[in-house]
Amino acid sequence: MSFRIVDLAETGSTNDWIADHPEDGLWVRADRQTAGRGRRARAWTSDIGNLFTSTFAAPQPGEGAAPQLSFVAANALLDTVARWVPRERLSLKWPNDLMLDGMKVAGILLEGHARGVIIGVGVNLAHFPEGTERPATSLAAAGIAPPSAREACGTLAEAFAAHRRRWREDGFAATRADWLAAAAGIGKPIVARLGNADLTGTFEGLAEDGALLLRLPDGALRPIHAGEVFTLGDQA
Structure with a gap:
């Protein structure tokens, strides 16, 4: 499954932009968002140097229920950040957070659309917000030289295409197993x-x-x- 990336200097929200351009496999990345948001309409801090991106997924033959895309995206996000961070320092937190050394480094926001699902992703590459409900971090704060947001977006798009193909061909059981292998807190x-x-x-x-x-x-x-x-x- 192919993809393409649109780069913007600024937009209100990448999820809102992709909602107006609902093309399967299209990604949009912005240097800065002026109205970024996370789950439950929380504001998402949008410092330049971090990754703010969204993609659109139209239903394809063989794919499962739309909410399962959250786990597909999480597995892709894990593989993406693991390109620069030792995997043992990373874990997945239900339903849609990526943790680095036990602190949030990235999040996913799924939103419905008449023609499919919008998947928004934010990754703290160079900066992280202060005063959050739970501790947050960034790659830079964890002592890791971060990639450019553009490079990270390309890596994520490739990983998402691969995990979406695995979901479609092997079913949600395979996606679920991948997610559980990196899950934080099981048995706790x-x-x-x-x-x-x-x-x-x-x-x-x-x-x-x-x-x-x-x-x-x-x-x-x-x-x-x-x-x-x-x-x-x-x-x-």
Whole structure:
């Protein structure tokens, strides 16, 4: 599956730009965003030197449910950053964060579109935001010389195409296995925040559909399809 990249000096949001240009395999990268956002409409700090990019995925024969693209993108993001960072320092946090030394270094935002799915990615290459809900870092802060945002985007686009092909040909079970191999916190106590309610339990893994499996104190196994996850003592 081919791809192409459009480079912009500035845009409001790369997700908004790609929504107006819904072409499968098209990536847009901006040096700077003036209205970047993350999950739950949180503002995404957009310092020049970091990677801000989005792509569009139209449904293809053999592909699974659209939400599974979050795991496809996460696996591609892991492989991308692992080009410059030792893999043992990286881990994936459900549902869509990449961690470096236990701190957030990148995130993914999926948004629906009438013709498919928009996948936005932000990577802290040269800078990281201060005062975040949970600790963040960047490649530079971790002592790693960061690539240019353009180089990182090209690497990500290639990795995403490869993982999307694996998902299409081998099914979500293969994508799920790849994600679990790098998952943070399996077997450890966590808090799942569901709206205004918090559930405490043990992170048991992923269900066949990608839901987080939470073992509750009474022994029940509860699938979590949407929410945020914190290690105990880390929730705000």
